[in-house]
Amino acid sequence: MSEQKQGLLLIVSGPAGSGKGTVLRQLMSDPRYVYSVSATTRHPRPEDKEGVTYYFFTREQFLSKVEKGEMLEYTQYVGNYYGTPKEKVSHALREGKNVILEIETDGAMQVKKLMPDAVSVMLLPPDYATLEGRLRGRGTEDEETILKRLKTAVDEVALCDRYDYIIVNETGKSEQAVQRLREIVAVEQLRPERDPDFKARFFAKG
Numbered sequence: 001m002s003e004q005k006q007g008l009l010l011i012v013s014g015p016a017g018s019g020k021g022t023v024l025r026q027l028m029s030d031p032r033y034v035y036s037v038s039a040t041t042r043h044p045r046p047e048d049k050e051g052v053t054y055y056f057f058t059r060e061q062f063l064s065k066v067e068k069g070e071m072l073e074y075t076q077y078v079g080n081y082y083g084t085p086k087e088k089v090s091h092a093l094r095e096g097k098n099v100i101l102e103i104e105t106d107g108a109m110q111v112k113k114l115m116p117d118a119v120s121v122m123l124l125p126p127d128y129a130t131l132e133g134r135l136r137g138r139g140t141e142d143e144e145t146i147l148k149r150l151k152t153a154v155d156e157v158a159l160c161d162r163y164d165y166i167i168v169n170e171t172g173k174s175e176q177a178v179q180r181l182r183e184i185v186a187v188e189q190l191r192p193e194r195d196p197d198f199k200a201r202f203f204a205k206g
Contacts, residue, residue, distance in 0.1 A: 005096060005189070005194070005195060006093050006094060006096065006194070007032075007092060007093040007094075007095065007096050007097040007098045007099060008093075008098045008099070008118075008119060008185055008188055008189060008194075009089065009093060009098075009099050009101060009111075009115055009117070009118040009119065010033075010098055010099065010100050010101065010118070010119050010121065010181070010184075010185060011101045011103065011108045011111055011112070011118055011119065011120040011121065012024065012100060012101065012102050012103075012121050012122075012123060012181075013102075013103060013104060013105055013108050013120070013121070013122050013123070013156065013163070014122055014123035014124060014156070014169075015124070015125075015131065015149070015152065015153030015156045015157065016135060016149045016152070016153060017125060017131045017132075017134035017135045017149070017153065018123045018124055018125055018131075018169055019123065019125070019134075019169040019174055019177065020102060020123050022174045023123060023169060023174050023177045023178055023181070024100060024102060026174060026175065026178045027100065027178050027181055027182070028100065030182075032097065032098055033097065033098045033099075033100055034092050034097045034098070034099055034100065035099075035100050035102070036084055036088065036089055036092075036099050036100060036101045036102070037051060037052065037053070037054060037055060037085075037088065038054055038055070038082055038083065038084055039054060039055040039056075039057055039062065039065075039071070039081075039082070039083050039084070039085050040054045040055070040056060040057070040062075040080055040081065040082045040083075041056075041057055041058065041059045041062045041080045041081045041082075042054075042056075042080040042082075043056075044056050055085060055088075059081065062074075062081045062083070063081070065083075065085070066083070069086070070085065070086050070087065071083040071084060071085065071086060072084040072085070072086045072089060072101075072110070072111050072114060072115070073103065073106075073107040073108075073110035073111050073114075074107075074110075075104070075106060075107060084101060084103065084107070084111070089101070098185055101118075104156070105155075105156050105159045105162075108120055108163070109162065117193075117194070119164050119165070119184065119185070119188050120162075120163040120164045120165070121163060121164065121165045121166070121167060121181065121184060122156075122157075122159075122160045122163040122165070122166050122167070123167050123169050123177065124157060124160065124166060124167070124168055124169065125168070125169060125171075126168050126169075126170055126171075128154075130171060131150070131153055132146075132150060134171075135149055135150065165184050167180045167181065167184075
């Protein structure tokens, strides 16, 4: 009888305007995938749900987990800490789930150091003009904010060669980007190092 294989940790990054949200929502309709919920020290908002939007910790609790090595990655933003609880991810992987970790480039590199077998993917718009058009097309941000987002996007794209895969998310074709992600996962799961016990099972006496 075949044993349950461990799931795959899929790191997904991409600048604002890359379409990550749309692509990942489509991917998450597949029950084989689970979304990694981050932890934070910021105060919960009325719409927040514990364990759904975030895991909420005090600053002391969060830093204690960092010191104990219980965070895969973490960062500080506007006075609050954000990070990925290691045990939550490990538990889902042991259950055979493919875990989606949507994080920025710095966090992605932290995770790759700790878990080299994680697969990193950067989702990108086809070109700078498309990126700028998407950000301006939202109509929800002022010029200063848009320029900051564009600067951040340029910095992120400069790191794309540090990722295992790049997916270009063409406008109006998000389903193609979703299919590319599925294909990446399928290929990665066929690597022999992801099933080190295969030979032992193969030659085991029935």
